[in-house]
Amino acid sequence: MRVVVLIYLWLIFAPLPLQLREFRSKKREVFEDVLEERRQSSDLRYAMKCFSPVIYRSLVPCKPSMLKAMVLESDQLQYVIKQISLESGEPLDAIQEQATEILDEMGQNLNLAAIRMFALTLSKIFKRLFQKVCVNEEGIQRLAQAIQEHPVVLLPSHRSYIDFLMMSYILYTYDLALPVIAAGMDFMGMKIVGELLRMSGAFFMRRTFRGNKLYWGVFAEYVKTMLRNGYAPVEFFVEGQRSRTCKTLTPKFGLLSVVMEPFFKGEVFDTYLVPVSISYERILEETLYAYELLGVPKPKESTSGLIKARKILNDDFGSIHIFFGKPMSLRSLASGRLNRSQYNLIPRHLSHRPSEEMQKFISDVAYKVELQQIANMVLSPGVLIAAILLQNFPSLDFSVLVDKTVWLKDLTEAFGGCLEWPDNMSSSKVVKASIELHSNILKLADGEVILFENKPNDPLTEEVVFAQAVTLLMCASYRNQLVNTYVRPALVVLACKMALSSSRGDVSRTFCFLRNLFSKEFIFFPGLKKRILKKEVSCCQNVI
Amino acid sequence: MVLPALREWMEKTFGASLNHKTTSRASLNVSDAPPAIVNEGFIQDVKAIGISFSQDVEDRVFRAHGHCLHEMFALREGMFKRIPDVVVWPSCHDDVVRIVDLACKHNVCIIPFGGGTSVSSALECPEDEKRTIVSLDTSQMNRILWIDEKNLTAHVEAGITGQDLEKQLAESGYCTGHEPDSMEFSTLGGWVATRASGMKKNIYGNIEDLVVHLKVVTPQGIVEKSCQGPRMSTGPDIYHFIMGSEGTLGVVTEVTIKIRPVPEYQKYGSVVFPNFERGVACLREVARQRCAPASIRLMDNAQFQFGHALKPQVASIFTSFLDGLKKFYITKFKGFDPNQLCVATLLFEGDREKVLQHEKQVYDIAAKFGGLAAGEDNGQRGYMLTFVIAYLRDLGMDYYLIGESFETSVPWDRVLDLCRNVKERIVRECKERGVQFPPLSTCRVTQTYDAGACVYFYFAFNYRGISDPVHVYEEIEFAAREEILANGGSLSHHHGVGKLRKQWLKDSISHVGIGMLRSVKDYIDPNNIFGNRNLL
């Protein structure tokens, strides 16, 4: 089969220029462990350090309260308020009042004292939870540059609540302007924590406010005002919510179009979009997600719940890799693609439906961001082990597992996956360490690695089945991290098997069909541009 | 004038400009001129009707260009690819009629030439024009034919320069009040042909407000209206096909223009604002209250600090202005950040009492925006400065500085964003193109309207180390124009389209709009006698 596939691939994509094949020789960036320093010096001094962050060069300093006043007085919001008053017959004052309330409910309250407290407690917590928190320094330097030049939008991947705490923590560590973060409303339920998060720059967004014009008006204007003034980097998640399965979720466009608008309307010269990839060796919410996937309702976030979660503080969650991608200049992305003069004929405070061309552009950028996130994700050995065990459950001989893991590691790297694999340890040690880290789902006993303990005599009770399902789902989540690396080659192979004939045209048509079919399942750049397709398939061609 | 240094410099510069021929000759090698394409039949006929003409190379080169940067550069360092083949000097309307007839008969191309101050490549000869190109110089048609004091109009030949027109009208106690910065050289016909705008338009109006009657010679005959009613509803205004036609339809020969008694009193003024934003807000309020003085202009901080960017010789002129303001600033505006503040210059006109009243009204508004009056002298110097900047470019070239100005009009709410983005774009483009020193990128709001403003950009850079500065310049200007359009600015407020901005006209006025212009052109001038290829 392999040979056949290879021949097809050559047939289809042989005339490819060489540089496209360099896909996998991505230079490995240098990561720095921010916790190392924390383990050696005083957390308190760190929290009390003189904090004079890098900020936007044309920032007009203003307090959160002033910011809110600006939002409430803005032409945009005033217009919306007038419209609603006209439509509903309610007096203007009442609606203005509502708008103020919404803004109060939503608004961040960035406050240095709170940040310092966070810096202190998070240092303590992170040191207990994680072995390492690794950040690519080059990315930090690029970001520092970007923050000074133009308004910045930070777009991290979303796997855990830790994401945005971690982002702020890192920006604080490197003396960069702290971001304001669009966080889900669920957090607000946590009384003290909600307030604290607010003070660390979070602002809250109801999960569903479709159709609520006023809410959307206030929210959009709030975000845009912060961006226009360069008040702080704005941070949100393109995926919209935490992915429960570790597969990258298809992007949401609403917020992205909001942050792009000031550039489209000429209110800022440019805006930087910075994709950030946060990779966890072990995800804090892993069990929770599995329960949710099984239909056990998600517990409401509450402070007491968080306190109960204290027991996880004694657990080891391995290391985290945070990769700050290259800032993408919105101006460059739009250059030659968008005619901004389409905004010339309507007053800028009126919101108007983005043209089809514009929507397409926003969607393309969203996918570009996610593909960047994906490209810079770091995979851990556990991901490989999970994938292998899922094909060999319930158990596998340890030495076979090691062999297979090494094989899969090489294959993954060949396909362009970026792996965190300690060089100074033997493979079996690496695998063993990983099994230990995931000891809640894996066990090593008598030279066998076991996914779930199945004592043949035990009755298959509901609890047992449930427990097995949880383990299986957790394991699958880890394996899913490999999906992004393998989805294209997999579809090519599948296309070769399915195609009507072995002709080049048939195979590539089938590939396109499959790619289309799974476009909601995996992340592909929208459309079927030849150049992109070629690139996608070329990376498989090198390897198979 | 208050500044001896400035006067001296201006005389020197304007002197040089007045003797443009000599300066050109100094650096231009006549033998490099492209050979003339001569239509003997046409020449013979022109001779026969006794109209003066010349085939002299210098005369022809002089009329081959306007004042665009690349044209100036070609004058200094090279040669034009195509120049007029013959120059004719009609002395009245009837002469023009005859010339146009002959042109049609012999199928030659006519390019009307007024003062030669075009900044849109409008005068440039199309490189691939195979017919004889005749430059029709209107300079001999420069008389005021009559003044009608009852209706306050004057009937004037189109070749008169702004300066002469005002001087001669002043003898009878009148003025048109139309004062473009180029008024010493630019002509009445040129203004009509380009839809020009004068500094004092707030009182007197732009050229389209001033024109009462036009006489235009076209290949199809003469275009004019049969009466001088002040306003008409007789279908689309045919004069509006002529105003802005940029010499593509025919020759404007005579114009009836509104006149006003020379104002009794003039007063300059200036206001310093803490920053540009406040300044623009003030101008907007002045426009809202419709109490703009004859002229009100706001220069940004970079322009205020202009002096530093220039060589010492040039800087002296500016330092006088700066020193004046600085002294003022030190004694009075302690709270202002010198890297933020900006200056508005004002000119009031009218009878004394009203001017003083008006002045107070404007200063009161300014005060609401943090503006502090900074004296008459500074105002006057400010106008000198803006007047001089236009001619500074030639001097700058001796110091490896090239620069140009361009303008746009834009709705009020976008003024600030447009200014910031365009300036930033210029800086960026320079950097990307290897310009070693930061460029001068500055702007000025020069006119206010009910619904928007006219903004002027100045842009200059040091081109040492750049092999093809004109090309680099053009790329940057192109990018700046794209930025203007993307930010809701117009293609031009008053400089016109010419050939320089042709590529954007379709997007600006729609393809149907282009079709409308096209069909007018095709009807009036089916053989493209007026073949300078502006606009379309």
Ligand SMILES: Cc1cc2nc3c(=O)[nH]c(=O)nc-3n(C[C@H](O)[C@H](O)[C@H](O)COP(=O)(O)OP(=O)(O)OC[C@H]3O[C@@H](n4cnc5c(N)ncnc54)[C@H](O)[C@@H]3O)c2cc1C
């Ligand atoms: C330093 C400087 C300052 C300037 N300031 C201003 C300003 O404040 N406001 C402003 O509006 N412009 C300004 N301009 C631009 C320029 O002065 C105007 O466009 C002016 O109207 C051109 O007049 P002109 O007589 O010099 O015409 P020319 O430059 O000779 O010709 C311009 C165009 O009009 C055509 N044309 C000329 N005369 C006739 C005619 N009689 N009949 C038909 N077509 C004709 C020509 O063929 C050409 O296409 C400035 C230019 C310079 C160099």
